[in-house]
Amino acid sequence: MLKQFKVNPEDSLLVQSEDLGNLVSAIFQKMGVSKEDADLGADVLVSADLRGVDSHGVSNMLRNYVNGYTSGQINPTPDMKIIKESPATANIDSDRGLGIITVPKAMDIAIEKANTVGVGMVTIGNARHLGMASYHAMRALEHDMIGVCMTSCPPSVLPTYGAEPRLGTNPIAMAVPAKNDHPFVFDAATSAVASNKIGIARRLGAKLEPGWLADEFGTPIMETMEVPEKYQLLPVGATRELGSHKGYGLSCIVDILGGVLTGFGYGASPGRPNFGHYVAAYKIDAFTDVDDFKSTMDEWMYMMKNTKPAPGEERVMVAGQPEHEMELIRSKEGIPLHQEVVDWFKDICGELSVEFSLG
């Protein structure tokens, strides 16, 4: 059952995904979540770890979710209701349910609708944290559909020329199936850098790159320097001259589709702990021959990956490729958990009377 061993000087444990998933599910169940929902939520978290998206995996997120359940901010038994619907659309009141559990279900509704009329598009309001956006988008792949997911997050990012955060990191994800190659899976925040990257830079004493952040007054920092005490996040593009109005505008699109369109507000209003989500599925067969499409995606991926690299660069990659490569490794070798995370697991298992089954 357990396959774990020390791997590096950081004192990490390598844990098999199935074991980690079972433990996470057991903890969710102690929060009052049904077994089925707990298994789904565990799958979303462990998938993030398998794909190397540690920021959205077990180590980084489970504690927040446990806190959200125990403080009452997250509803363990949400009564999800479709409040408006058409053949291609639905708008759901997710009753403060955790996004990693409610959004896969919303995506399944979108997939069903796309199967019937070609496109399915579902908004989810009154919601909590989404987890890894690409998980939900990737749910469309096995149905030979293109999957899309966005989430309107509480504000942390400046608009272009602005001194106050008005938008969340508002990620956009899209998953597209290929034939023999791995799927194209784009999943990125519309901010210049992820917030946790800044935390890591500060911990390591690394310097900021120009354009990563604005100072506390909103002026983009365009020199190489240490991470300041107070700072603000910038949209992709960093400055107007470098195209930050593009990152800002795309973030607005996410706030409108995942926020305003739900009828439950948007990132800045009501703000935390609210989130709003958006998923969509496009049936490839409703546009063109599926087999031709997937073969062309193989050809397109091959072209992109075989682009001559710029001097000093090793290779050109395609969205979803690093995560695919990591998944191949971690599925076999296991997911590394830092000793500090292992200790947290031991503590929380003690508190909740869950058998600690990782070591």
Added chain:
Amino acid sequence: MLKQFKVNPEDSLLVQSEDLGNLVSAIFQKMGVSKEDADLGADVLVSADLRGVDSHGVSNMLRNYVNGYTSGQINPTPDMKIIKESPATANIDSDRGLGIITVPKAMDIAIEKANTVGVGMVTIGNARHLGMASYHAMRALEHDMIGVCMTSCPPSVLPTYGAEPRLGTNPIAMAVPAKNDHPFVFDAATSAVASNKIGIARRLGAKLEPGWLADEFGTPIMETMEVPEKYQLLPVGATRELGSHKGYGLSCIVDILGGVLTGFGYGASPGRPNFGHYVAAYKIDAFTDVDDFKSTMDEWMYMMKNTKPAPGEERVMVAGQPEHEMELIRSKEGIPLHQEVVDWFKDICGELSVEFSLG
């Protein structure tokens, strides 16, 4: 009829939009385009000029279109055919028709489908140049719908880490109605800067900003310098450290939806003169109450516009605001045409036996 006067040392004429539209339509008709189609194409071009998007207006584009028609690359009487269809989708073979004329028609099909099932999504293959992407997206506004438009362009932009262009400038446009405020209208290339901005910088002897371009070998130029003889365009984000994988990935999304999904290839294959387009309409009433949505958009726009500006900045704007403000001015005062453009008009009118009616 004519309202024109010299405005500035550059010797521009100010021309009323209606007069300009009539002249452009007459020229399209001489290319073999029907009056109805010619009027539509003229409206797209003049709308770009009215909104200050001169890069996609009459001065910059009409000559290319005339060349395309006379060389046989653009078909003046295309037989647009829906080759695959579902209640929410259609895929169109546009028979080498000019995008500024075929895509509004495709958008009308998307709007009709959205009216019936909530979402309409139409791909257009075997196509020619799109014009201003937001024109097509904005067509949804009067129907209380959100409009989307993307176009897969021939390659001119490097992938992250790449030394060879693989993607077009691949713009994304989205238009969203508000109640009393102007609509939110995002329309931006996924490249760091527009190609014509570089041309202007070179003409004016202006320096490059760091991150605008890569050198001819693909290395991003991160210093302030004059425009080099040979260069390459970068995706939004400029370098991997600043998030160019996001601009690159978004450009890929456009290439897939506007290219691969049409079944007629993608940006790099077959390349010029082919383009592929994608439009979509989302019916707001299929998600939430339209009046509530539009009121919330007013509130959201107000919040964004009233963000405290960063030091030295005048104000925070919302996508579509500068274009809306320009349209108010140019609708009244006229559209400026450089003398060189006026001369071209005189020449082409002579060649085609069209009455030159601008002065």
